[in-house]
Amino acid sequence: MDEVKVIEIKKSVFADNALDADALRRELKEKGVFLLNLMSSPGSGKTTTLIRTINLLKDKIRLAVMEADIDSDVDAVKIREATGVESIQLHTGGMCHLDAEMTRQGLDNVPLDALDLVILENVGNLVCPAEFDTGSCCNAMILSVPEGDDKPLKYPLMFSVCDVVLINKTDVLPYFDFDLERCERYVHMRNPKARVIPICAKTGEGVEVFAEWLLGEVRQWKQ
Amino acid sequence: MDEVKVIEIKKSVFADNALDADALRRELKEKGVFLLNLMSSPGSGKTTTLIRTINLLKDKIRLAVMEADIDSDVDAVKIREATGVESIQLHTGGMCHLDAEMTRQGLDNVPLDALDLVILENVGNLVCPAEFDTGSCCNAMILSVPEGDDKPLKYPLMFSVCDVVLINKTDVLPYFDFDLERCERYVHMRNPKARVIPICAKTGEGVEVFAEWLLGEVRQWKQ
Numbered sequence: 001m002d003e004v005k006v007i008e009i010k011k012s013v014f015a016d017n018a019l020d021a022d023a024l025r026r027e028l029k030e031k032g033v034f035l036l037n038l039m040s041s042p043g044s045g046k047t048t049t050l051i052r053t054i055n056l057l058k059d060k061i062r063l064a065v066m067e068a069d070i071d072s073d074v075d076a077v078k079i080r081e082a083t084g085v086e087s088i089q090l091h092t093g094g095m096c097h098l099d100a101e102m103t104r105q106g107l108d109n110v111p112l113d114a115l116d117l118v119i120l121e122n123v124g125n126l127v128c129p130a131e132f133d134t135g136s137c138c139n140a141m142i143l144s145v146p147e148g149d150d151k152p153l154k155y156p157l158m159f160s161v162c163d164v165v166l167i168n169k170t171d172v173l174p175y176f177d178f179d180l181e182r183c184e185r186y187v188h189m190r191n192p193k194a195r196v197i198p199i200c201a202k203t204g205e206g207v208e209v210f211a212e213w214l215l216g217e218v219r220q221w222k223q
Numbered sequence: 224m225d226e227v228k229v230i231e232i233k234k235s236v237f238a239d240n241a242l243d244a245d246a247l248r249r250e251l252k253e254k255g256v257f258l259l260n261l262m263s264s265p266g267s268g269k270t271t272t273l274i275r276t277i278n279l280l281k282d283k284i285r286l287a288v289m290e291a292d293i294d295s296d297v298d299a300v301k302i303r304e305a306t307g308v309e310s311i312q313l314h315t316g317g318m319c320h321l322d323a324e325m326t327r328q329g330l331d332n333v334p335l336d337a338l339d340l341v342i343l344e345n346v347g348n349l350v351c352p353a354e355f356d357t358g359s360c361c362n363a364m365i366l367s368v369p370e371g372d373d374k375p376l377k378y379p380l381m382f383s384v385c386d387v388v389l390i391n392k393t394d395v396l397p398y399f400d401f402d403l404e405r406c407e408r409y410v411h412m413r414n415p416k417a418r419v420i421p422i423c424a425k426t427g428e429g430v431e432v433f434a435e436w437l438l439g440e441v442r443q444w445k446q
Contacts, residue, residue, distance in 0.1 A: 041264045041265050041266065041347075041370075042264050042349050042370055042371075042374055042377065042378060043264065043367075043369060043370025043371045043374060044370075069377060070350065070377065070378065070379070070380075074373060074376060074377065094350075094354070094380065096319065096348070096350035096351050123350065124264075124349065124350075124377070124378075125319070125348055125349070125350050125351075126265050126347065126348070127293065127317075127319035127346065127347075127348050127351070128319050128348075128350070128351065131317070144266075144369065145369075146266060146367065146368075146369035146370075146392065146395070147264075147265055147266025147267075147369075148265075148266045150297060151265055151266060153297060154265065154292060154293065154297070154347070155265060155293065155347075156293070157293075157317065169369065171398075172369070172395065172398050172399075175394075175395055175398060176395075
């Protein structure tokens with residue numbers, strides 16, 4: 001009995017969130033705003049990658065950033081200072097992920113009518129954020145070289161829900177046992193359609209490929 | 224009303240787990256078995272650190288390892304092959320952490336009466352595992368240099384519940400903007416008593432300091 005009850009509670013939570021997420025996506029489509037959900041482990045380079053990406057895009061489209069964090073506002077301040085774009089911090093109060101309702105609370109605080117793209121930097125975690133649909137139009141994740149090329153084997157759900165996987169910190173490839181081809185093969189075991197883009201956020205190498213792809217997605221969403 | 228209900232559910236979950244954890248710790252004390260809970264982000268080097276540590280300790284004390292993972296048994300196989308010690312894999316079925324009851328289910332599968340030390344490698348995650356007392360006698364965590372020295376600011380709870388913080392991958396310090404002293408200062412903001420030990424699991428440097436500390440803790444626990 002206990003087990004069935006637990007499963008029901010779980011299902012009900014997920015079902016509600018799936019409905020909330022779908023409703024949020026419909027609203028975003030109507031407004032012509034593209035929401036990108038960016039996920040990764042702590043320290044994989046989400047903020048640095050975002051700064052590079054924003055600086056490539058900010059003269060082409062109107063965008064804002066929502067930085068989710070358990071505590072601190074380090075990232076939102078860093079992004080605003082480095083790019084000049086609107087950046088707000090979402091404190092999750094210890095929560096390890098964002099769901100659609102929490103994402104909506106964030107979106108209520110950005111000027112949606114004046115935007116083409118909102119980037120949500122999710123909490124640094126390869127497990128829980130993958131389980132909750134935020135209502136985003138697309139999921140992207142960053143795997144950094146020092147984390148190891150076996151991560152798609154260990155965190156299958158994260159890799160199966162992502163449309164794009166950025167392999168970051170390629171500048172330190174010589175110092176780590178990380179095989180790009182093997183990693184790409186593992187990613188495609190989880191999600192054959194996932195696009196894999198090697199980048200180095202520190203030097204900027206490859207980030208323009210991601211920025212071009214994102215620009216294409218935003219334009220398609222607005223049609 | 225809704226908010227109060229949610230809080231009650233949370234409290235009740237945590238209260239039960241705290242009781243379970245305390246009961247488990249008492250049993251471990253009676254049996255003279257020390258349980259170490261090792262946490263970190265994905266890819267910070269938990270398994271490599273464990274292999275080095277076990278090889279330094281296995282002729283001095285009797286030990287076993289429990290590897291928690293969402294999926295896969297890569298780590299348990301790796302540890303058994305590299306050290307020869309008993310190593311079992313705990314599949315969490317998508318769960319992002321272990322609580323005391325889950326830890327107990329693992330311990331039921333190792334020969335506790337013939338052991339001095341059990342090391343639990345928790346799920347790779349800096350958020351959820353910090354929220355659940357596993358019943359361990361001590362919490363340790365690994366922060367690796369590529370993750371950045373600001374992590375104690377961003378994941379406060381993890382650093383406040385850990386007695387020992389291992390700073391791993393010191394061999395790549397020249398390639399990253401990571402300041403050991405600043406990191407130690409941040410760790411001590413969260414937990415003034417935490418011991419910080421720089422190591423390089425790849426070369427073995429510093430691991431003997433951690434192994435000696437752990438040996439001392441195990442011997443004290445058995446008194």
